[in-house]
Amino acid sequence: MTSPDLHPSPSGDRxxxxxxxxxxxxxSVLIADDQPIVLRGFSAVLRAQPDLTVVGTAPDGARAVRLxxxxxxxxxLLDIRMPEMNGIEAARRILETESTKVIMITTFDLDDYVYDxxxxxxxxxxxxxVRANDLAEAVRTVARGDALLAPKITRRLIAEFSRQRxxxxxxxxxxxxxxxxxRLIAQGLSNAxxxxxxxxxxxxxxxxxxxxxxxxxxxxxxxxxxxxxxSGLVVPRR
Numbered sequence: 001m002t003s004p005d006l007h008p009s010p011s012g013d014r015x016x017x018x019x020x021x022x023x024x025x026x027x028s029v030l031i032a033d034d035q036p037i038v039l040r041g042f043s044a045v046l047r048a049q050p051d052l053t054v055v056g057t058a059p060d061g062a063r064a065v066r067l068x069x070x071x072x073x074x075x076x077l078l079d080i081r082m083p084e085m086n087g088i089e090a091a092r093r094i095l096e097t098e099s100t101k102v103i104m105i106t107t108f109d110l111d112d113y114v115y116d117x118x119x120x121x122x123x124x125x126x127x128x129x130v131r132a133n134d135l136a137e138a139v140r141t142v143a144r145g146d147a148l149l150a151p152k153i154t155r156r157l158i159a160e161f162s163r164q165r166x167x168x169x170x171x172x173x174x175x176x177x178x179x180x181x182x183r184l185i186a187q188g189l190s191n192a193x194x195x196x197x198x199x200x201x202x203x204x205x206x207x208x209x210x211x212x213x214x215x216x217x218x219x220x221x222x223x224x225x226x227x228x229x230x231s232g233l234v235v236p237r238r
Contacts, residue, residue, distance in 0.1 A: 026053045027143045030073040032064035032090065033057075033105060034082045038128055042077060045132045052139060061085030068094045075139050079105045080113045080125075088117050095121040101142040115226075123220050124148025145220060172231065178212040179233060181205060185221055186228035 029046055031054060033039045039057050046052045055071040058064040062084040068076055076094060078087035085093075091102045104117040104125040117125060123142045126135065141148050172179065184194045191209065195202040209221070218224050228234040 026051050027075060027139060028053050028055045028071065028073045029139055030055055030064065030068055030071060030076040030100075031057045032059070032061065032067075032077065032082065032087070033079040034059050035079070035128075038079070038105075042135065045135055046139065049136045052136065059083075061087055061090030064090045065093045068098055068100060072098060073100050074143050075101045075103060077103050077105055077126075077139075078122075080117055081106075086113075088113060088120050091117065091120045091122050101145075103138060103142055103148060118222055118226055121219055122222070124222050148222070172233075173215045174212055178208050178215070181208040182212055182224060182228050183234055185209070186225045186234040 029052055031039060031042050031046070033042070036059075039059065043054050043057055047054050055073050056067045058067050059082070061078070061082045064076065064078060064082075064087075065085070076091075078090050080087040082090070087104055091104065094100055094102065102122040104122045105128055106113070106125060107128050123146075124138070125148070126138055130138070138148050174182065180198070181194060184197065189197070191202050191205045195205045198205070209224075212218075213220070213224060216224070216227055218227060
């Protein structure tokens with residue numbers, strides 16, 4: 001019998017509204033949080049979306065890892081602070097074997113663990129008081145491969161944490177144009193804004209972004225921002 005606090009959710013269960021797209025066409029989501037009210041609330045919000053499906057929930061990091069390896073979710077929402085295993089370690093272990101995108105959940109907008117969560121491979125993070133529509137859109141954003149920063153947690157926070165890190169060695173493999181694009185990413189500009197500023201097509205910018213991520217071995221734009229600060233390519237404003 002399945003434990004009530006760790007349960008895969010097969011497609012078509014009563015949590016999924018009628019008339020939804022086939023499970024293969026929907027974004028599968030795993031949610032892990034030790035607060036039952038958050039777990040139920042997030043699950044209800046996401047199950048109400050026609051393009052999303054919740055494949056399981058877990059109350060701690062250890063069971064989240066096990067469930068992720070069973071269900072292979074597209075996106076995992078992991079609370080940073082959980083018993084048994086915290087969300088950061090859970091993210092590391094999930095990303096070792098899965099192509100899952102990870103969104104970290106935190107109560108505090110200045111959580112000391114935020115930076116470590118991002119460097120562990122998370123694609124972004126959200127506050128627990130996120131609005132329902134923003135929660136669903138966050139899952140879609142990360143599933144597309146884009147980075148996600150909650151409105152209250154900006155690049156200023158990443159810059160603050162980066163001040164405490166030692167700059168990386170010189171010898172960047174990037175071309176001057178790729179380095180320029182990375183600087184603009186670190187400033188929070190979208191591909192469209194970068195294209196307008198450089199007077200090139202958005203497709204060209206996407207190509208530069210893909211190449212610089214590959215050269216630097218980075219998962220997404222969020223890690224690109226961190227790299228830009230760590231390497232000294234971008235200097236935080238004081």
